[in-house]
Amino acid sequence: MSLSPPEYPSVRPAAGEAKVAGPPEIVLRSSEFRRGREAGWRELEGMIERVEKRGVKVLSADELERLPVLYRSAVSSLSVARSIAIDRNLLLYLENLSLRAFLAVYGPRINLSEGLGEFLRSGFPAAVRQARWHFLVALITLLVGVIAGFMLTVADESWFSAFVPAGLAGGRGPTSTRADLLDKEIFRPWPGWAESFGLLSNFLFAHNTLVGILTFGLGLAAGVPTLLLLVYQGLMLGAFLALHYDRGLAIDFLGWVSIHGVSELTAIILCGAGGLVIADKLLFAGRLSRLDSLAIHGRFAAQIAIGAMMLFFVAAILEGGFRQLVQSTLLRFVIGGATAAFWLGYFLRRPREAQR
Amino acid sequence: MTSAQDRLTQLFEGLGHNRREILTPEGVKLLVEPANYGERLTAFVIDLVLWLGASLVILLSGSLLINLIHNLLKLPNFDIVLVVSVLLFITFLVRIFYFLYFELSWQGATPGKRLVGLRVIDRRGGPLLPSAVVARNLTREVEIFLPLGILWSVGGHGQAALEQLSIAGWLLIFAALPLINKDHMRGGDLIAGTMVIALPRRVLLGDLVEKSARYAFTDSQLGAYGAFELQVLEELLRRPDLTQSPRLLREVCDKICRKIEWAPSPPQSDTVVFLKDFYTAERAYLERAQLFGRPRLDKHHHGQRPTAAERP
Numbered sequence: 064m065s066l067s068p069p070e071y072p073s074v075r076p077a078a079g080e081a082k083v084a085g086p087p088e089i090v091l092r093s094s095e096f097r098r099g100r101e102a103g104w105r106e107l108e109g110m111i112e113r114v115e116k117r118g119v120k121v122l123s124a125d126e127l128e129r130l131p132v133l134y135r136s137a138v139s140s141l142s143v144a145r146s147i148a149i150d151r152n153l154l155l156y157l158e159n160l161s162l163r164a165f166l167a168v169y170g171p172r173i174n175l176s177e178g179l180g181e182f183l184r185s186g187f188p189a190a191v192r193q194a195r196w197h198f199l200v201a202l203i204t205l206l207v208g209v210i211a212g213f214m215l216t217v218a219d220e221s222w223f224s225a226f227v228p229a230g231l232a233g234g235r236g237p238t239s240t241r242a243d244l245l246d247k248e249i250f251r252p253w254p255g256w257a258e259s260f261g262l263l264s265n266f267l268f269a270h271n272t273l274v275g276i277l278t279f280g281l282g283l284a285a286g287v288p289t290l291l292l293l294v295y296q297g298l299m300l301g302a303f304l305a306l307h308y309d310r311g312l313a314i315d316f317l318g319w320v321s322i323h324g325v326s327e328l329t330a331i332i333l334c335g336a337g338g339l340v341i342a343d344k345l346l347f348a349g350r351l352s353r354l355d356s357l358a359i360h361g362r363f364a365a366q367i368a369i370g371a372m373m374l375f376f377v378a379a380i381l382e383g384g385f386r387q388l389v390q391s392t393l394l395r396f397v398i399g400g401a402t403a404a405f406w407l408g409y410f411l412r413r414p415r416e417a418q419r
Numbered sequence: 420m421t422s423a424q425d426r427l428t429q430l431f432e433g434l435g436h437n438r439r440e441i442l443t444p445e446g447v448k449l450l451v452e453p454a455n456y457g458e459r460l461t462a463f464v465i466d467l468v469l470w471l472g473a474s475l476v477i478l479l480s481g482s483l484l485i486n487l488i489h490n491l492l493k494l495p496n497f498d499i500v501l502v503v504s505v506l507l508f509i510t511f512l513v514r515i516f517y518f519l520y521f522e523l524s525w526q527g528a529t530p531g532k533r534l535v536g537l538r539v540i541d542r543r544g545g546p547l548l549p550s551a552v553v554a555r556n557l558t559r560e561v562e563i564f565l566p567l568g569i570l571w572s573v574g575g576h577g578q579a580a581l582e583q584l585s586i587a588g589w590l591l592i593f594a595a596l597p598l599i600n601k602d603h604m605r606g607g608d609l610i611a612g613t614m615v616i617a618l619p620r621r622v623l624l625g626d627l628v629e630k631s632a633r634y635a636f637t638d639s640q641l642g643a644y645g646a647f648e649l650q651v652l653e654e655l656l657r658r659p660d661l662t663q664s665p666r667l668l669r670e671v672c673d674k675i676c677r678k679i680e681w682a683p684s685p686p687q688s689d690t691v692v693f694l695k696d697f698y699t700a701e702r703a704y705l706e707r708a709q710l711f712g713r714p715r716l717d718k719h720h721h722g723q724r725p726t727a728a729e730r731p
Contacts, residue, residue: 091703092710094628104623115533118524138447149705151650152624152657159621162449166538166618169444169546170526175519178549186550273569276561280589341610358542358612365554365610372557 093148100140104157107133107164114167134164187370188410190363194336197343201335204290205328208297209304216305226295226302235303241310249312249319251387268379271327272372275334279368282338285346289338296331318392321399323382329406330374337367374406439602439614441544449544451616453602454537459615465531470517474510481509507568514564518556523549532615542602542614551611558607562593627656627698634696640679641704647717649701656694668694 110130113121122130141157148154173181191198215222220237227236235248274296281288300320307316341357341364348356381402389395440448454462521529527539527547539555541547566586597603602614655671658664668690675697676684685693708715 091628091699091706093702093706094626097626101623108623115526115528118526135445138443138445141449142447147706147710149646149649149702149709150626151653152621153626156621156623158450159619161447162451163618163620165443165449166526166540166547169541171523171547171549171552173523173549175516175523178519178523178553181549182553272565276565280561354609355543357609361610362550362554362612365558366550368561369553369557 093144093150093153096140096143096147097150097153100136103133103136104140104160107137108160111160111163111167115163119167119170119172130164131168134161134168137161137164182366182370186366187373188412190366191333191336191370191410193363194340194367197336197339198332200339201289201293201332204293204335205297205332208294209301210297211294212298212301213305213308214301216302217308220306220309223302223306226298231299235306237306239306239310241312244307244310244312245315249315250390267383268376271330271375271379275330275368275371275375278331278334279338279341279364279371282341282364283345284342286339286342289335289342293331293335300328315392318395318399319386322386322389322395322402323378325399325403326374326378326381326406330371330378333367333371333374337364337371340364340367377402437601441540441542443544451540451614452618453604454535454615454617456597456603458535458537458617459597459603459605462529462531462535462537465534466518466529467531469530470510470514473517474513477509477513478506511564515556515560518559519553522552522556527552536617536619537615538618539613539615542604542608542612547613551613555607555611555613558610559605562606563590566590624657627653627695628702629695629699632696632699634685634693634700636679636697636700638704640681641701642715643679643718644701645715645717645720646705646709649698649705652694652698652701656691656698665690 107130110122110126110133119127137157138161141161144154144157171178212222212226216226223237224232235244274292278289278292281292303320304313304316307313340360344356344360344364345353351359381398385398386395389398438450438452441451442448518529522539525533528537532538539547539552541551566589570583570586570590593606596609597605602608604614608614652671655668669687672690672694673684675694676682705715
């Protein structure tokens with residue numbers, strides 16, 4: 064036992080208390096131990112109480128220096144008390160004090176804006192880079208869906224209604240003519256600020272995030288539903304592409320989609336990658352227990368999914384607000400390409416210290 | 420010793436929490452009590468009410484301001500749908516920042532959690548990282564608020580029952596998650612590697628040990644009891660004065676006298692003095708025995724040497 068404060072004080076500090084003369088005094092090791100250290104505990108308790116109320120900032124520089132010292136001595140008091148004391152109140156108090164001091168010493172040291180800033184600057188891109196293989200698998204799965212949907216629908220357009228639910232098809236289907244698609248969809252006039260930003264963006268965001276969240280959350284079910292959802296999203300896109308290809312609108316359609324699709328598809332793939340990370344770590348936990356493995360890797364999987372929500376938000380703004388504002392296919396490709404370049408740069412750029 | 424404490428906690432504080440150990444970076448094991456479902460729900464409801472109140476204040480003052488500008492500049496009327504969706508977005512932002520702000524700057528406690536006495540900690544005893552706080556709070560959006568919002572908007576449009584059913588199932592699964600795991604973790608805790616603990620504030624009361632004793636006891640008399648009984652006695656002596664406490668203490672005193680064959684039993688006026696002296700002597704005896712490696716956990720404990728299982 065390494066005890067720096069006096070465990071056996073030769074001179075009793077509170078001499079005034081022991082003035083009863085007569086029978087021999089009773090000396091308990093645990094009482095002596097407590098007498099020697101109680102002042103330190105009380106000081107620590109007072110500090111923690113203030114920290115709990117108003118954060119670490121209320122402590123002065125001297126107190127900040129003393130906090131870890133007092134914390135360690137409280138923890139060592141707890142170890143000693145566990146072995147020599149039977150006083151229940153003392154034991155419970157020390158357990159409680161040590162835990163509260165532990166939380167005060169090891170509590171979060173970063174405020175909200177720093178935390179969010181760090182997440183956007185380095186946390187999110189780093190998490191995405193860490194999951195690059197999962198990202199690749201999700202991307203390939205989506206592409207498989209696109210190709211399959213395209214091949215099937217090009218050969219037989221009745222597949223379109225099988226892949227795309229009526230709510231999303233919005234009247235488009237095998238019966239649509241080229242003129243229909245051009246006027247009502249690709250070059251539909253811009254509906255105005257309120258309609259596009261308020262209503263459409265909101266609806267699109269809600270719908271997209273639901274799909275994304277399902278893709279991510281179902282990673283808990285060994286990732287199979289994640290892959291299925293990715294294939295399904297791909298099938299829908301492929302079916303749409305085929306519908307336009309058959310009417311000679313493939314290029315215009317791709318431009319129309321690219322303006323928001325770059326962000327939206329990236330977000331879907333990111334959600335899929337996050338779900339796959341969870342599935343991977345649950346299935347192949349290695350030497351850890353599944354729960355521990357999830358706790359370690361879930362944090363960065365969640366970062367990916369949360370970042371993906373941000374991408375969905377951007378996509379919804381682009382789709383609801385700007386897609387119909389820009390009425391030229393070339394310009395749409397330019398915007399789509401610019402967002403692609405932006406995201407690529409964002410995810411691949413390493414923070415300065417990681418560069419050589 | 421720990422087991423005796425647990426038995427006592429059950430005895431005096433009702434069926435409480437199951438305990439769990441975390442290892443601090445210093446290598447000391449600390450006992451934590453995972454918060455139970457009711458506590459977490461209470462804290463959540465308090466936070467919900469506070470969030471709604473804050474949103475309402477912001478919305479009311481915001482709409483008053485907008486109205487004022489509107490009248491001053493004589494703008495055309497806004498679309499009500501636009502206003503509603505912007506307002507919903509503002510409440511979303513308020514909620515996100517409410518939880519993040521407080522859990523980061525109040526040491527892992529929102530106002531609701533502080534009122535109930537709960538804290539968020541890292542499950543493995545490490546420091547609570549900002550990324551964990553962000554992860555566990557944004558996962559709450561996914562668990563509860565987003566499905567609720569979608570359920571609401573879907574219900575408004577009168578859409579597929581299947582969709583509503585699956586969202587309801589999603590909500591149910593996540594609401595039930597804290598009930599089916601030992602540490603009462605919700606989805607966000609699982610993913611962020613955190614847990615929520617109950618952290619009641621304990622007060623250090625005075626030492627019950629007497630400076631000098633009027634009654635002396637022999638070792639064989641003191642050997643009749645163990646740590647468990649001693650701590651029960653401690654709890655009784657520390658109880659605040661109630662109308663029935665003199666009678667209760669007297670009963671305990673008589674029981675002890677019978678057990679250790681103390682005759683004649685001390686006079687009525689001396690009950691507390693006798694019990695305190697007995698407590699002091701018993702504690703001195705048991706602590707000495709513990710120090711010499713022969714802890715006596717309760718009165719049924721006879722072994723001279725503790726087996727590995729009994730060792731504290």
